[in-house]
Amino acid sequence: MSQNPSPPGEPEIAGIASAFADPRRARVLMALADGRALPAGRLAEEAGVSASTISNHLAVLLNHELVAVEQQGRHRYYRLATSEVEGVLEALARLAPRAPITSLRAHTRAHAIRAARTCYRHLAGQAGVDLFQRFVGVGWITGGDGLHRPETAGDRLSASGKGEQYRLAPEGARSLEAWGISPKLLSTVRPLRYCIDWTEQAHHLGGPLGTAITDRLFDLGWIVRDKVPRSVNVTVEGEAGLVALMPSS
Template identity: 65%
Template sequence: MRTPREVPTGGDPDLAVVAAGFADPRRIRVLMALADGRALPAGRLAAEAGVSASTISNHLSRLRDQGLVTAEQHGRHRYYRLSTPDVEGVLEALARLAPREPITSLRQHTRAHALRSGRTCYQHLAGHLGVHLFRALLDRRWVVGGNGLHHPDTDDRLSAPGHAIDYRLTPEGAGALSDWGVPQRLLRVDTTLRYCTDWTEQAHHLAGPHGSALATFLFEQGWIARGTTPRSVTITESGRPHLDRLCGSPAGMDRAGYPA
């Protein structure tokens, strides 16, 4: 089995082989369920895809053959996870290109609302929550170099890692992020920070190792928690006062973590 990173020499990449894994809506739901970095059992993935146990087995086998997921054995159960962060990158890029499905049920509305409110992206925070946290870093001058806004007239693409803006960490920001558990090796002053242009908010959120370290800290402190919708993130009752102090009010988010 070949993972997407292992491009064979001597010819062009066979994009159709990998693309076939994204061509079925049931497999897309499986990949989306795994996109927050967790490993999940087949039963949970069958529920997410809306199929039977025998059917999910066939889809998981197909995804493994295409190098999109890997399997690991824990006791009697097999758990699946994305083979590489590149798979999540493809999902984000497809979300930027794809037409929006009409929302015809309360369940669809709830899922869409949850993902826009807060979600994981490459193991850092995205959506309304991620954008507002990054805005707070800029307002406090912990990060300088830009204003957090999407600039369509530059090489600043939606739903993609950004390159147009040179965000940098200030001495105050290094001290603050150190208190928030970001490793010292990442806290050199004037370090260039990675960012993504958020596809739902069309603004920037912190990415790369700094974004991942910050998200890890917030999860470990119990200030945020994973929601019932795959990849979704909500603010906890214990975390709300801390995020209020950092951000003022978390971008008008209500008690469930949704935009008010």
């Protein structure tokens, strides 16, 4: 007669947290947080270490299953193992103090990340917040005004965004379907997922709909990836397209 397996114990948070704790490994993870796979040489540049040193850090991340590696020809490319890793990075970013900017490179990177970036594969930064507020302004999304209110329960920076009950309005669903978004993602009943943007202290659209809209923006060339990892640029065509897509609020 077989015995019942022992129930799992509590999560070993300290062990995996140590992998995030090293600033060089944190920079590697942030460089991979836009979903792309990058070679070790590029990650060494992002971390500010030598090629031999980056191998040790990548080994730690692989051991904790935070990154995955794939072979393409003679090169090995690394990517985040799961979307949950990116979620941890975003949560830590909302809680962490801001590092002082002491160089032109750091200023350039900080500006790019704040202007427009990807978060969980959806649009964030000023561009993401502005897009969300456009949706609210034209009445495509209802239930809130897109602003972060730290005094409201569930709208804390450490949360993923639970203080508001945003919903897609029928007009928004019709317009987004005509724009090319799958109707399966356009429920007007289910609350929409959103994130509290850590640079803007405001809300941007998240979840499957946020991802689908961002994918569509990439497909149309309305946004393009920048050299700074995770950052994107809104193109001239994108600015004009968004104005044409949504009537004035």
